[in-house]
Structure formats: structure tokens, C-alpha cells
Amino acid sequence: MSLAGTIERINGSLVVAKFEAEPKIGDLVEVGNMKLMGEIVRLSEETAYIQCYEITSGLKPGEPVLDTGRPLIAELGPGIMGTIVDGIERSEIELWKLTGPFVTRGTNIAPLDRKKQWTFEPKVKPGDRVIGGDILGTVQETASFQHRVLVPPDLKGTIESMEAGDFTVEDVIGQLRTPEGSVELRMMQTWPVRRPRPIKERLPLEMPLMTGQRVIDTFFPVAKGGAAAIPGGFGTGKTVMLQQVSKWADADIIILIGCGERGNEMADVVAHFPEITDPRSGRRLIERTVIVANVSNMPVSAREASIYMGVTLGEYYRDMGYDVAVMADSTSRWAEALRDISGRLEEIPAESGYPAYLADRIAEIYERAGRVVTLGSGQRVGSVTLLGAVSPPGGDFSEPVTTHTLRFIGTFWALDSELAYRRHFPAINWLRSFTRYLAVASRWWSQYERDWEQIRAKALELLEEASEIEETARIIGEKALPDEQRLVLLLAEMLREGFLVQSAFHEVDTYCEAEKQVALLKILIDFYDMVEPLIHQGVPIEKVRDLGVVTELMRLKERKGVEPIEAAHAEMRRQIDQLAEEYEVAVR
């Protein structure tokens, strides 16, 4: 059912329209003669307030508005994997082909390709009883991604027919008999993006999401199905980190949402992901990645929608039984879009002009992360891990988006401009960051190292102690410190350079496997444990610093595999023994 109305007022992206009868809030509308896309965000009887997803310049009061009678939906089915879409799921490649390199308004193309045929292989047969979430069959969508075609959540019944073969997303692949009658089954289904997709049951989190980034995996891990935020001022490394996680995380599917950020960063992913192969599957990364790109100079309202679109896609793949990681860069731009619309609606602002419901909206988004038993007859498990960048004004974490986000996430990667200035990347500040998934991670890591938790704690302790000692050193100078304290400083430096610093652009170090992470951390802590008694017994710190192995320990990360670490262990022992002998002190 569609309802007609006319435009009363245009104020930037906000269009006010009067309808013949009361429309529904959340409905998608076609605005003006250009048929721009918009969404009803507020109603007051027959008057609708519409946020328009496209630039409104040239619109006039009096032009028609058409309520489509349905909310903003995602089209779900084969055809999205490996592509780049905008905030309302239009293929940007198709838009480019259709209208040239500049985005043109009012180009309404369907998200899923209606013509492309996919080879569908049924997994059910006539007579089978199915419920929402059951797998009807599969499509090998990309070389590394098997698309599982699911019974839509709200359907159940008996399969009457089911066919194998090549079909478009709209072709009928089978019939389902339901109490209400026979229903045609297709590969495509739709879902309103602002509503979480239903699940059977939430599960406790059990595994860390391994990213190959040492400071994350070892110090501040995030669990599969958990949520993390990465706040930081401009240029501190949010985007690079989310891209690193996209490349190397052991998730099945990656959804990368560019929400109000740079066009070139999106182009960079499009250009480079097809060239990179996944270390586990050996397949090209792009084959498991979806990019939702709503860049900063696109209208803010479509930006606001882009996060929901990305999360909905993530949930859909989760429902197939996959581990999905969704990255949103940046949630601050989403929040600003919310603020913009709220301001134009003349709502009463709370802090910094944000609407009072900001915290609720942030919570709603992060709530969509989780590890779940999906709908369907079996016990299929899938997860959505949500990672959000936050771009606080002036890099000040006390602002509303950062502070509210903090309440709803389990891992906090606090970026630090000072570290970025000295090109200590990832610039994650180890004193201000935290994780609530330590127990989960600890259980997982113990397969590599029984004492993992103690070693990690020791390293963090040394880093913390070092920062306190540095405070003193700032007043009296390092030279005036006792050698025990200078050893802590030396070790902190070795941990920083030899472990925490990890260049995304180094051909070896861009990814660090779990075994190597443990081995590296362990050798650094072993070094400390071995030289500390020497210092106690009066060996001067300068002598320890001059050991050749100190530099070697800091360079081990650049070397492939764990063998160099084992070799260094022997050399380290030799040099320390020699030093002990020289000073006639005992070693441990």
C-alpha cells in the first residue's frame, strides 16, 4: 500500500510532508519529482518528518511524496559478498557503470542483482519439515564463501518441492506448505535494518578473535561475539587497525563499514583486498569481505543508516553459522548524523547537542553483537563481533560518544597521540586500555603456554611500573635512578619496541601468529628474570644494556616464525652467563 503526500518544507536533509492519512514511522518514502529516497523519522498526525538520503537541493514545496509502505530493508541473498555498497545497499560498482564516476541522485537500483544466476544446491527434499532459519540449500557465492540459503525467520511448514539448478535471486526455488497456504521460496529475503534478526539463544563467549596484532591478542583481546571500541584523535590509527583486523582476523566474514569517512580509504580497500590472500584459507581476502561505504561528503542521513545496514548483513551471515566481524569506522560520524537530524527536528538536546537517546542508540547497536544459537532446527552457532572506531573531538575521551560507548563494550583500545607522534604504532595506550574478556582469552592461550596469564600480567606490570618510574625520571633524570629501576625502564623499552610496536606495513610483522606472540613475550620476560638478579648483585645497568642480545630481542618480531626466537634464547643465556662470570655473580 502506498500513500501520497506533498512537500511542505525543506530544511537541508529534513523534508516535511503532509499526507492524506497517517503514514507509518520508519517507512521509506520517495521524495519529490526526482524520487529521492528518504525515511519517516517523526510523525505528528498526517505531517511526516522525513530524513532524505540524497541531496535535497532543487526540491520544492508542493512536490509529491510517496510512502512505499515498507521500512528501510536489507535485501539478503547471494550477490553482496566481495562487493562495495552504499549506506542503503546500492552497489557502487553498478552505480558507477550506470551514472559515471560521480554519484547521481535519484538512481534507484535494486541491491541484489536480479539477472545474475547462481547455482543452487538443495539440502532439503519434499516432505521435510522446516522452520525459520533452517538451511534450504547452498550457493558457492565466492571461492571461499558458501552461501547458505535459509528459511526466512517467520516461516515454517513442509517442503512441497525444491529444485537444484541455476536461479536468479527472485526465481522460485521451491514451495513450502504452511498452515496459511503454499508459499513460494526464493533465495532472496528481506529484513528491516533497524530490527535485530531473531536468534534462538545467546551463548557465553568462548573464544578470542585472533587478529595477529600483538597488542590486541596478547594484551587486550576481544572475544568472538564481543564488542570493542577504538577511540582516538585524528591520525592515531583507527582505520589502519580496523583494516588490519579485517585482513588478519580469524573470522569467516568481514563487514567493513566506512561511515562518513574518506573515499580514498574505501578505494584503498577495494584496490588492495583482492591482492591479499588469507593466511588460513589461501583465498583472496575480498572473497569474504563486504564493504559498506558511505563517505563523508554523502548525505548524513544515509550515513546514519549505513551502520544498521552493515550490522544487518552481519547478522544474516551469522544466521548461516558463521563468525562475522563487523567494523564501523567511525561511529562518531554516525552519532553526528543522529545529532544533525535531531537538531533539524528541533528536539531538546542533551550533552554537546546530541539527543538524549544517544546512549540508547549506541547500546542498541552494540547489543547486536553476540555469539548465538541461530534459528532453525539444529544447534548452529554463529557470532557477530562488533568493532567501532570513535573519533572524539580534540581527541578528548570525556565526550558523550566515547563515554557512552565505554558502557556497552568489552574491550577498549585507547589510542594515544603521543605514541602516534613518535610512530609507535599501533598507538594503543597500554595503561588506558582494558579488556573484559581476559578469562576467555586465557583459556584459549593456555594451549600454547600454561603460564600465559602470569607472563602477560608480568609484562603489563613492568610497563605500568616503568611509567611511574618515568614520572620520577622526568624530575630527577634517568641517570639519578637506582639501577633496578633503570632495568625496568630498559625492559619497558624492549617490550615497546620488541613487542608492542607492530608495523602494518612490514611484510613479516604485519601479522604475528599466536605461537610467535607467546614466544616473543616469554623471551622478553625471561630476559628480565635472568638479568634482574645480576643487577641486584651490583652488575651495572650499562653492561646489561650493552649486551648484543638486547637489540636482537627487539628485532625478533621482524623475523619469520619462532625458530629465530629459540636461537636467540640460547644466545641470550650465553651472554648473560658470561656477564655474570665477569662480575663473579650468581645467575638464576
Place this chain on the structure above:
Amino acid sequence: MTVEESGLIYKTTTEIRGPILFVEGSRDVAFDEVVRITTPSGYEVTGSVLDVSRDWAMVQVFGETSGMDLNVSVRFTGETLKIPVSDELIGRVFSGSFEPLDGMPRPLSTDLRDINGGTINPAARAVPSEFIQTGMSAIDGMNSLVRGQKLPIFSESGLPHNQLAAQIARQATIPGKEEEFAIVFAAMGIKHEEADFFREEFEKTGALSKSVMILNLADDPPIERLVTPRIAQTIAEYLAFDLDMHVLVILTDMTNYAEALRSISIAREEIPTRKGYPGYLYSDLATIYERAGRITGKKGSVTLMPILTMPAGDITHPVPDLTGYITEGQLILQRELFLRGIYPPMNVLPSLSRLMKDGIGAETTRKDHADVSNQLYMAYAEGTRARGLVRIVGVVGLSERERTWLRFADEFEQRFVNQGPYENRTIEQTLDIAWDLLAMLPEEDLIRIREEYIEEFHPAHKREG
């Protein structure tokens, strides 16, 4: 600006609030439509529709409204703001609202472009990756610029950002290619002498014949500044993507632009966020900055260098802050370095070029470039830390290692960052100076450089070899 000389005329202005006009009884007015306002004395200014209903319109006026009364005639033109583009724009000088300032006639063309431009489809973008040699070590060595990048200069009043921008415009080349840049220069609220400086600079080097200047100066209407950078970007896009040219756009001073935006917002009584700026400042700046770049299948490029002055040198001020969140890095000038006689007074630590990694390396500059840059950052950061310590504990309180860092920092500023305004260094020269400096440090402290590069490029090994 050329707009059709048609449309209904209204004499029903009910209120003038700062740069904003309210017109009652208007019919059939489009959002963002261009408006011509004429005072009884014949003074004509342009405006555009900010908010429109069935029977009223709110208009922002790009000219002076201070002398105006409610008797103005307001004509809605039925068009959005467009400018005619053709290759005849090259070499010309215009006002901030595109009136000729060079005594030549208004440009004619049937090709009219909306000054708001369009959004480049991210899928159609080509990733900028061609290294531009500016001849300045602090830029080429540590914050390399690439063709199609947007890299602003964050400065303070009184610092030589104009000299720096002019030197970049003068010296920028792609090593191995003989393509020059066309320059589109847009001034917003800067002083006459500053604009003259650029004009003379461009004249001296012959760049003027390959440039377009759009000038809104300090005594020109402030609200006009809202259209000036958009006109510049529209011309740049045309030169780059229609005429295949490589264009360098200089926009100065973006802080003045943002102030104009703020005054409109205040007049509309919008809820301000920080320092009175509207919440949409980020998005608004993005509609200007994001027009830089390259497009797959097109030869030309738009490289953007906005200049802005940070009020009170505060980098967290909304204008530099939001700019930094949009641009692909920033070059930061610092008063302290300027006072010590360093030119360019660039503080490399907070400076950044995000696209550097795509432009440098074995094929374009040298394979050790990235590592050397990284090491310089680390060493200089250590050096400035040591300098901070000296103020408290004195040089005697420093360890031997800290003293080395400190010496490094001093030499780095004097020999690497510092150079003449007419000194044009090749990237090899820049990297060689860097190695000379790094040789001051113990070799085991060069932890950010691959061992094989140390073997190959470290002066100590070179001499042996």
C-alpha cells in the same frame, strides 16, 4: 555567477537577521535556489535558499547586509549556483563570487557546473600513489605528498605558511616526469598583501599563466567565503577530469571560511557544538575537501592544500581538528621553531601524510625511505623528550644516551628541517642528509631500520664498502 535573468520578484522581506533574510509569501521556491537581492539604491547581491516552506523562504546572503532594509527586492532565479567552465578560465583572476577582477570580460560558456559538485563514487576512485617531490626535506622525507592527496597546512598567524605553500607550488614535480601543475588558488579573508604575494610568486615563476585565482580578501563580504572554495574546487575538477590536467588547489584561510559558516549558524539560532560552530562543520568541510583525488580512467588529478590558522595555536580547535579528521594528514607549523629561525618551521612529530606509504619505496623514491622516516620520527621524539628534561635537570642530569638524542634533535632541526626558501632538494639529497644525521646515533639504536638497509646505506658501512 551567471544565472538566468528570470523569476518572480518579491518585496516581502519581513526580517533581516545578520546574513539571513526572511521572505514571506514566496511561491514555488526550491531548496538551495539562487536568489538575487537588490536594494533600492541598486546594490545587488547574491544569496541562496537555506530553508523553504510553501509560503516563506529563508535566504543566506553572500554579500553585505548591514546597510539593507526591508525594502529590498528579492528575485528567486530557479537555479542552483553554477559557474561557466572552459579552458579560458586559466590565467584569470576572479572575486570570491566569480566576478572578474582582471579587467577582462565575464567568462562565457554553455557548460555550467553546480559549485557544490557531486560526490566521487568511492568505487570509481583511483588510489593516489604518485610521489610529488616538493624539494623540502621535512615534507618529502617524512610526510611525502602524493598526487591527488589532500594535505593541509596547520599554521598560526605570523608564520610563513604562505612562503611554504608558494615554495611547494613552485617546486612540486613528479621525478622523471615533466608535467607541471596547474594551480587553482582561492583566498578567503586574507590580507591584500598576502594575495599579492601569491600573485607575484606565480608571476615570477610563470605559474600565473597556468593558474586561476579566486580572491575573497579581508575587506570582502565574509559570507561570500562560503562559495569561494566551492568555486575553486569546481574549476579544479573541470581542469582535472575534463581537461586531463594535474591541479594543485590552495585554499587559504579555511578558518575564515568556518567563521562564515558559524555566523550563518548563529543567525539561524542552531544549537552550537564546540566554540559556537555548528554540528555539521565536519560534513560541510568534507563537501569541500573530499572533492580532491583521482578517478579511475581519468588522467588528471586534484591535489588539495588547504591552509588554516589555528586560533591560539590550538590544534584541538574545531577547525583544525575536524580538518584533520577529513584530510589525509597535516603539516604543522610551530611558532617555537619559527622563533629559533628554522624555515620551514615544521613540527614533524604531529605532522603526518597518510598516503605516503603508497607513494614511496624502491620504485619511486628509495627502498630505505619508509624505515628512515620512521627512525627519524622516533629519534626526534626521543630528542625532544630529552630537551624537556634539560629544562628540569640540566644537561648534566642526562644520561649519555639522552645527550646523544638531544644533539640529534638539534642537528635534525638545523640540517634536515631547515632549508632555504629557494632550496630545492632531490629526494636522494634528503635521504642522504637523514643518514648523515642517523649516523650520530649508536647503530644498535636504529631499531626501526631493517638491518640490510643499515648495511647498504649507513655512512659507516658505505665507507667500508
